[in-house]
Amino acid sequence: MAVGYSVVGWNKQKRVYDLVIAGSVVAAVGAFVGVTARGNPFLTAETIIIRATALAAFLLLHIILCIGPLARLDERFLPLLYNRRHLGVTMFLIALIHAAFSTLQFHGFGDANPLVSLFTAYASEYRAATGLPQFPFEIFGAAALVILFLMAATSHDFWLKNLGPILWKRLHMMVYAAYLLIVLHIVLGAMQSERSIALPALTAMGFAVVSMLHLAAARRERRADRVAPAMAQEHFVDVCAASDVEEGCGKVVAADGERIALFRHKGKIFALSNVCRHQGGPLGEGRIVDGCATCPWHGWNYKVEDGTSPPPFHEIVPTFPVRVVDGRVQVRPEANPLETRSEGAEVTP
């Protein structure tokens, strides 16, 4: 949380994270260039750069797509979620280098505008020259690049605030569209000209890993969302035992499909929206710090009594009516009006 915007809110962890990203990318690209140049000395430098950047960007996209479900499945992966934006921006820049070199190498030295040639050349001329089928795979790559640009350009808290969290989240969920477009770009492009089985095998393997992680995370989330309707009393829904919520910790529960973050603070249980106002992080997976519910993703704070952020911040999450009956926590899934103060539900031993 910050009063004024900065380009990057640097801290030690972010520096380490970015150094690891930069080091890994340089190592991966360097290894690929070294192996390729040694194994195939007839490749031009531009071709090697095009392939190396394609591989690095696609690999980074898989890592980005895996971080979300991994963090849902095991909280030890949460540090990877922190700063995921930097991974996304890095991936966009690498993809941009790939696009620039590809356009320059294959379309930059003719008499047509390179961008016009990019979208029109292969479909007709390639087929006429070779008789082989060729698809306008560049369109898929270009569309993916546009999405990656929009995501990279809006990877700043300014955009979250000025677009609103819902629109911002929807915009960034377009990463799945980008993934699909990139797969089509590969399938209709490089996979058609290369006979090696390595490319389809690696693409399929990456898809399998990402899919299985998402499936596992979805199953876990679905279990969390299950609520016994019979337990609803006076619009209050029984969600868990009071003893399940440890002092100073949060717990995510579901009531009528709405996820609610329970916190136990000074012996009382409070209920807040589980959706952090920053990036929609799971507030209930955080803990109490200085009397505030603290989001595990980026440390945004909310007072447990009324859901407001401590001054000078303005963010607010809704609170929910909560009570403890016979050692069971019951929550009413309709949110209170914003800034409604709650005294919390006393947990009697």
Added chain:
Amino acid sequence: MASLLVSVILVGLAAYAGVGVVVALGLLLRILPQRDDALKGAGILVKVVLLPGAAVLWPLLIRHKPHRETPAEDRPGVAPGLRRAHMSAWMFIVVIVPVALVGGLLLRPAPMSNGGPLPEAIRRPVRLPVVVSVERQRFAKEGLAFEIRSDRFHWAHQVEITAARELPIADAVAYYMPAGEAPQPVYLGKVTGPGVFRFPLRPSFFGELGSVVVFSASSGTILGEGA
């Protein structure tokens, strides 16, 4: 027609971005700091970072106001809605990606088998005497050898490419590069391998001795070159 359409779209996009930069500068320097306190104290570097996005998304910035508070009625149901959208997106991907991968593999050009029909170049009966035999050893790994042949009167010329085994790419093509400054490459034909491929050269292509290049038509990977 396609070129014209693409040109019009690109000009339209460039115009939109040009207008966007001007509007974004106005928004970031004048209007938005009045609506968003955090932008007031931000340095110029922050505004530079925000400029590309603002130049594209300026209609959204004009329409939206900073979301300091969440309307109470807006919050319930939003998170489940996003989760459902997330799940739907993945369900779609889970179906489409395997179909695309399998389809892509099926669409791949089939490699030529030894028992398959021979290309026209191989059926060509005439084999002219060698006038230039290029370095066979150099491309032994790729199994490629190149020769430029001619009859004794030098009326007819021919490029002969011998591919000892199937080439590692499906779209290998051969070009003849005439000698001289800024030569215009001459398309010869496909090279699939294994086999002997002979391509006739028109006399006009055969001034000084040129070179033959075999490369991937889509990626530009050079498989072999004889000069």
